[in-house]
Amino acid sequence: MTSAAKKIGKQTIKLQNPPKIISTFSIVGPKEGEGPLKDYFHEIINDDTLGKDSFEKAESEMMYTAIKGAISSANLKEEDIEYLFAGDLLNQIVSSGYAARELNIPFFGLYGACSTMAESLSMASLFLDGGFARYVVASTSSHFSSAERQFRFPLEYGSQRNPTAQWTVTGSGAMVLSDHGDFPRVTYVTTGVVKDYGEKDANNMGAAMAPAAVDTIYNHFKDTGRKPSDYDVIATGDLGKVGKEITEKLLLEYGYDIKDVYVDCGDIIFDNERQNTDSGGSGCGCSAVVTCGYFYKKLMRREIKKMLLVSTGALMSTTTSLQGESIPGIAHAVAIEID
Amino acid sequence: MTSAAKKIGKQTIKLQNPPKIISTFSIVGPKEGEGPLKDYFHEIINDDTLGKDSFEKAESEMMYTAIKGAISSANLKEEDIEYLFAGDLLNQIVSSGYAARELNIPFFGLYGACSTMAESLSMASLFLDGGFARYVVASTSSHFSSAERQFRFPLEYGSQRNPTAQWTVTGSGAMVLSDHGDFPRVTYVTTGVVKDYGEKDANNMGAAMAPAAVDTIYNHFKDTGRKPSDYDVIATGDLGKVGKEITEKLLLEYGYDIKDVYVDCGDIIFDNERQNTDSGGSGCGCSAVVTCGYFYKKLMRREIKKMLLVSTGALMSTTTSLQGESIPGIAHAVAIEID
Numbered sequence: 001m002t003s004a005a006k007k008i009g010k011q012t013i014k015l016q017n018p019p020k021i022i023s024t025f026s027i028v029g030p031k032e033g034e035g036p037l038k039d040y041f042h043e044i045i046n047d048d049t050l051g052k053d054s055f056e057k058a059e060s061e062m063m064y065t066a067i068k069g070a071i072s073s074a075n076l077k078e079e080d081i082e083y084l085f086a087g088d089l090l091n092q093i094v095s096s097g098y099a100a101r102e103l104n105i106p107f108f109g110l111y112g113a114c115s116t117m118a119e120s121l122s123m124a125s126l127f128l129d130g131g132f133a134r135y136v137v138a139s140t141s142s143h144f145s146s147a148e149r150q151f152r153f154p155l156e157y158g159s160q161r162n163p164t165a166q167w168t169v170t171g172s173g174a175m176v177l178s179d180h181g182d183f184p185r186v187t188y189v190t191t192g193v194v195k196d197y198g199e200k201d202a203n204n205m206g207a208a209m210a211p212a213a214v215d216t217i218y219n220h221f222k223d224t225g226r227k228p229s230d231y232d233v234i235a236t237g238d239l240g241k242v243g244k245e246i247t248e249k250l251l252l253e254y255g256y257d258i259k260d261v262y263v264d265c266g267d268i269i270f271d272n273e274r275q276n277t278d279s280g281g282s283g284c285g286c287s288a289v290v291t292c293g294y295f296y297k298k299l300m301r302r303e304i305k306k307m308l309l310v311s312t313g314a315l316m317s318t319t320t321s322l323q324g325e326s327i328p329g330i331a332h333a334v335a336i337e338i339d
Numbered sequence: 340m341t342s343a344a345k346k347i348g349k350q351t352i353k354l355q356n357p358p359k360i361i362s363t364f365s366i367v368g369p370k371e372g373e374g375p376l377k378d379y380f381h382e383i384i385n386d387d388t389l390g391k392d393s394f395e396k397a398e399s400e401m402m403y404t405a406i407k408g409a410i411s412s413a414n415l416k417e418e419d420i421e422y423l424f425a426g427d428l429l430n431q432i433v434s435s436g437y438a439a440r441e442l443n444i445p446f447f448g449l450y451g452a453c454s455t456m457a458e459s460l461s462m463a464s465l466f467l468d469g470g471f472a473r474y475v476v477a478s479t480s481s482h483f484s485s486a487e488r489q490f491r492f493p494l495e496y497g498s499q500r501n502p503t504a505q506w507t508v509t510g511s512g513a514m515v516l517s518d519h520g521d522f523p524r525v526t527y528v529t530t531g532v533v534k535d536y537g538e539k540d541a542n543n544m545g546a547a548m549a550p551a552a553v554d555t556i557y558n559h560f561k562d563t564g565r566k567p568s569d570y571d572v573i574a575t576g577d578l579g580k581v582g583k584e585i586t587e588k589l590l591l592e593y594g595y596d597i598k599d600v601y602v603d604c605g606d607i608i609f610d611n612e613r614q615n616t617d618s619g620g621s622g623c624g625c626s627a628v629v630t631c632g633y634f635y636k637k638l639m640r641r642e643i644k645k646m647l648l649v650s651t652g653a654l655m656s657t658t659t660s661l662q663g664e665s666i667p668g669i670a671h672a673v674a675i676e677i678d
Binding site: 011013082083087089091092093094104107109110111113119122123130131133150191192193194196323 | 345346349350352392393395396421422426428429430431432433436437439440442443444445446447448449450451452458461462465466468469470471472489530531532533534535654655656657658659662664667669
């Protein structure tokens with residue numbers, strides 16, 4: 001066993017054979033396709049039903065498209081992929097389950113709410129580093145309309161939004177990882193613990209998830225000895241602008257000033273003023289498409305060389321909210337670098 | 340990279356440093372505590388609310404109890420555990436999320452429906468074999484009353500049951516894994532692909548999941564070169580008696596006669612006649628408590644020495660069923676052995 005060499009500190013694994021993200025694919029809905037990052041996405045759909053008879057089926061189809069797109073852009077075939085790590089927001093992660101049904105790939109279903117991109121990327125990276133596979137896929141998705149009607153209100157209500165509310169991103173991202181090639185590589189995986197500071201307002205998820213983001217980023221720095229300036233970008237996702245402010249402030253109290261390198265995927269995917277998205281984007285798909293589209297392209301062009309992706313998730317359900325429970329949050333961090 | 344040595348065949352990893360299951364804990368409800376395996380469980384509760392004000396909170400408390408129980412019976416402390424792999428049936432896996440909130444352990448949330456015990460055990464085993472940790476926990480839970488009202492009908496309806504229906508087990512199992520000691524060890528991990536033969540009857544989950552069990556067992560034999568007689572027990576869970584018959588018959592068509600060593604966790608946890616459980620037990624907790632209670636004790640007593648655990652899950656949701664979708668199934672297999 002070589003665990004002493006790999007595990008550093010309390011929550012971080014230093015990858016000995018840093019896996020490469022050899023391709024990505026991002027597919028987004030019409031609204032995301034009109035946002036500030038529109039030029040970075042691989043595919044923008046015009047019809048967010050994708051011709052399906054339900055939003056849930058459309059979401060699953062988006063994930064299937066993202067996975068197939070990433071595999072094909074790596075010049076691989078479906079049968080080359082040894083494991084699929086995927087999850088989403090829907091009850092029983094049906095977007096992922098039904099997408100996996102169309103793929104003959106051994107499947108590990110995950111649930112980390114909106115932290116799923118970093119969770120699936122963590123798992124995928126560790127499977128490669130552990131020598132368990134040569135090609136794996138990590139993916140996640142969300143859809144405004146399937147999430148809205150599951151978590152909040154029937155769409156037909158046209159209910160008013162709270163200024164702290166976030167807008168669930170319609171989109172899916174997928175990554176193919178392997179052990180070779182000149183591609184962005186995963187160097188550290190910091191796994192989150194669940195944090196709950198008692199926030200109960202399901203319209204203010206940014207506040208509920210911020211303590212988890214703070215805890216994971218803080219422990220990442222502590223475990224690795226790195227500091228904010230070691231990164232070109234630290235990207236949480238998806239705290240929105242409310243959660244972003246809290247995170248920045250709390251980390252400053254812990255002695256880390258991340259202001260200069262800090263963005264939040266939910267904060268940059270929409271033009272919140274123009275697009276009426278209040279506190280910003282959210283959903284598993286948010287940090288997925290921002291990473292698979294925007295950041296991956298910037299890494300490949302060497303416009304950024306070192307980033308820390310910190311996907312954040314809120315682990316409640318409508319049942320626990322109705323039962324008066326507060327909202328536990330979790331955040332997983334993955335360091336991605338290219339020379 | 341040493342992937343060639345570890346990955347054998349299409350879906351199986353042969354563990355190079357077989358992790359040991361150094362302790363387990365099983366907690367079950369009153370009905371399970373009156374069943375044929377009652378003497379094997381670590382704790383039987385008299386009140387299936389555990390004094391909580393909802394069944395969901397009771398389920399989460401059961402999982403917390405199982406995890407703490409397994410850690411303490413391994414003479415470890417919570418802070419010794421480096422990763423927790425857990426999932427359950429509830430929307431957004433809230434039993435696991437809220438149990439993890441009470442534990443300061445890095446947490447990977449999983450969703451594999453009733454395949455979760457084998458899924459979490461697979462992940463936990465691979466993390467140890469990959470050298471990423473020294474102590475990890477795998478856990479899952481289910482609760483008759485939280486599952487029934489989420490997936491089927493309000494309990495107050497007292498609705499009639501179909502003869503092919505299964506009875507969701509109230510229970511939770513947890514395992515602590517490490518790299519040392521004279522304990523049952525995990526030797527092979529065979530990960531399932533999603534199979535869907537078009538079954539749409541949510542009251543006949545055994546039939547929906549059987550093709551996945553068959554596929555995973557068949558590929559386990561093909562990948563490892565093993566045959567049914569290499570095992571003292573092959574335990575699916577939880578197909579119930581209907582799904583068990585289908586699995587046995589289909590595997591015979593593929594050339595494997597498993598009859599002599601085959602049991603199904605759902606089929607043995609209740610006395611179906613006496614306890615009115617129709618086709619048998621189900622739920623994530625079923626294969627969890629049968630493995631953590633019954634099989635683990637039999638392994639430790641050397642009454643069995645080689646078993647293949649094949650937890651099976653149905654990946655639909657109530658939404659997909661209402662939308663007319665068929666039920667995809669998945670099965671993950673883990674070989675557990677002791678000298």
